[in-house]
Amino acid sequence: MVTLRHRGGAVLMTAGLVWAAAGAGMVAVADTAPAPSFSLTVSPTRLVVNPGQISTDQTFVIANRGGSAMDVTVTKTGFTSSTDGALQYKQDAPYSAAKWLTVTPSQIHLGAQSRQQVRVHIVMPPKPEPGDHQVALIFLVPAGKNAASIRINRGIGTPIYITVPGPVTNSAIVTALKAPSFSQGGSVPITTTVRDTGTVHRDFRATDRLYAQVNGSSVAFPDFTVPRGASREMKTTWHPPLMCICHVKVSIMGAHGVASTKTVRIIVFPIRLLVIVIGALLVLIVGWFLLRRHYRANVIRAAAALNRPVSSGDA
Numbered sequence: 029m030v031t032l033r034h035r036g037g038a039v040l041m042t043a044g045l046v047w048a049a050a051g052a053g054m055v056a057v058a059d060t061a062p063a064p065s066f067s068l069t070v071s072p073t074r075l076v077v078n079p080g081q082i083s084t085d086q087t088f089v090i091a092n093r094g095g096s097a098m099d100v101t102v103t104k105t106g107f108t109s110s111t112d113g114a115l116q117y118k119q120d121a122p123y124s125a126a127k128w129l130t131v132t133p134s135q136i137h138l139g140a141q142s143r144q145q146v147r148v149h150i151v152m153p154p155k156p157e158p159g160d161h162q163v164a165l166i167f168l169v170p171a172g173k174n175a176a177s178i179r180i181n182r183g184i185g186t187p188i189y190i191t192v193p194g195p196v197t198n199s200a201i202v203t204a205l206k207a208p209s210f211s212q213g214g215s216v217p218i219t220t221t222v223r224d225t226g227t228v229h230r231d232f233r234a235t236d237r238l239y240a241q242v243n244g245s246s247v248a249f250p251d252f253t254v255p256r257g258a259s260r261e262m263k264t265t266w267h268p269p270l271m272c273i274c275h276v277k278v279s280i281m282g283a284h285g286v287a288s289t290k291t292v293r294i295i296v297f298p299i300r301l302l303v304i305v306i307g308a309l310l311v312l313i314v315g316w317f318l319l320r321r322h323y324r325a326n327v328i329r330a331a332a333a334l335n336r337p338v339s340s341g342d343a
Contacts (some may be wrong), residue, residue, distance in 0.1 A: 067093040068100070070167050070184045074253075076229075077150065079193035086148040088186065090167055092138035098169050100136040102146055104129050107164045107187060111221065111261040113252060115185055117164060123256055125161035125190050128152055150190060158194025159227030160256040162187065189229050189255070197226040200254060202278050205290035207266075213298045216266045218247065220278045220290070224254040241277045242266055268296040 069091040077086060092098055106124025107115045119126065130149040138144055148165070168183035204221040218240050224230050232238040233251040240247040247266045254260045268274060274296060279289040 064094050065096050066098070066169075066182070068098070068167065068169060068182065068184060069093055070186055073186055075186065075188045077188060077190045079191055082150050082152065082190065082192075086150070086188075088146040088148065088165065089143055090136065090138065090146060091143035092140060095140050097137065097139045100138060100144075101168045101170065102131045102134045102136070103166045103168065104131060104163055105166060107162060107185075109255045109258040109260070111259050113260060115164060115187060117166070117185065121162070123159075123161045125150075125163040125188070128161070128190070129163055129165075129188075131165065148188070152192065156192045157227075158192050159196045160229050161190045161192060162229075162255060163190070164188065187255075191228055196228050198228050198230060199226040199282055199287060200224050200230040200280050201288035202280055202290045203259065204261075205276065205278050205292050207276050207292050207294055209292070209294060211268060211294055211296045213268065213270065213296060216268055216294060216296075217263060218266055218276055219261060219263045220249070221259055221261045222254055222280065223259040224256055227256060229256055230254045238262070238278065238280070240264060240266065241279070242268075243272065243274045268294070270296070270298055272296045 071089050071091075075086060075088075090100060104126045105117045105119055106121030106126050107117050108121045109115055118124075128150050130151070132147045132149070133144075136144050136146070146165075164185045164187050166183055166185050171182075200222050202220055203223045204219075206219040207216060220238070220240070222230075222232070222238070231253050232249070233253070237251060238249045240249070247264050249262045249264045252260055252262055266276070272295075274294045275291055276294060277289060277291045279286045281287060
């Protein structure tokens with residue numbers, strides 16, 4: 029579920045897209061707080077339309093959970109994806125299916141605490157290329173008229189992946205794997221870049237989640253999707269043992285086994301801990317030496333006192 033909230037001129041968005049001419053800062057609204065003046069929810073947050081579902085109308089539900097009525101405009105656009113996963117909206121994006129969709133209704137008035145279904149009808153053009161074609165629905169709440177000089181347009185973008193039937197390939201490769209070659213311990217960042225090389229998007233979620241294999245253990249990357257023709261950079265954190273020469277490997281499976289692999293080596297050696305241990309040993313050695321020296325001096329003084337001649341006065 030995608031939620032966009034607004035209270036007192038500030039905007040909080042848990043997912044999606046926000047357009048703003050200027051902002052008054054970000055503020056989190058607690059779930060137990062009273063209903064904000066603006067709260068827009070869209071579900072589902074993304075939609076995958078398989079070949080057998082193209083002829084069936086798809087449904088989104090938008091809900092106004094705020095205390096004020098709002099007008100929502102639904103538009104459609106193509107998109108691409110940056111390496112951090114952010115969607116970049118472009119009408120002429122590759123594999124765009126923006127012209128395939130009819131959205132009903134496209135203009136919606138939502139009263140406070142109300143919801144509305146939005147239906148999406150898909151009509152493919154003659155002989156479309158098999159594989160993924162992408163479009164995003166933009167649920168936009170235009171800025172209202174007021175006396176303030178700052179006006180904010182608020183919106184949520186939800187991606188739709190439409191898979192045209194026909195021969196498709198679901199493949200991806202690891203193009204980069206980065207990790208520090210030396211670590212003194214603590215958290216070690218691991219970064220990998222995955223590129224979709226097939227004709228459909230590739231999901232790395234649930235049982236298909238991507239892992240880094242480190243000396244027999246598995247370190248999971250967050251769930252993510254790589255759209256057709258795009259690349260995605262993902263990060264995770266590994267907690268190493270005290271010392272090791274470890275190898276990090278990220279592999280992507282294909283139809284016939286491992287399709288792509290990258291490996292890096294990390295040397296883990298606790299220099300700081302070693303310095304502390306050496307320092308402690310030096311303190312112990314110096315202390316022992318001083319005690320031994322003091323003991324020997326006492327023994328020598330005692331021996332000298334015993335060997336000193338006794339004078340007649342003493343007798």
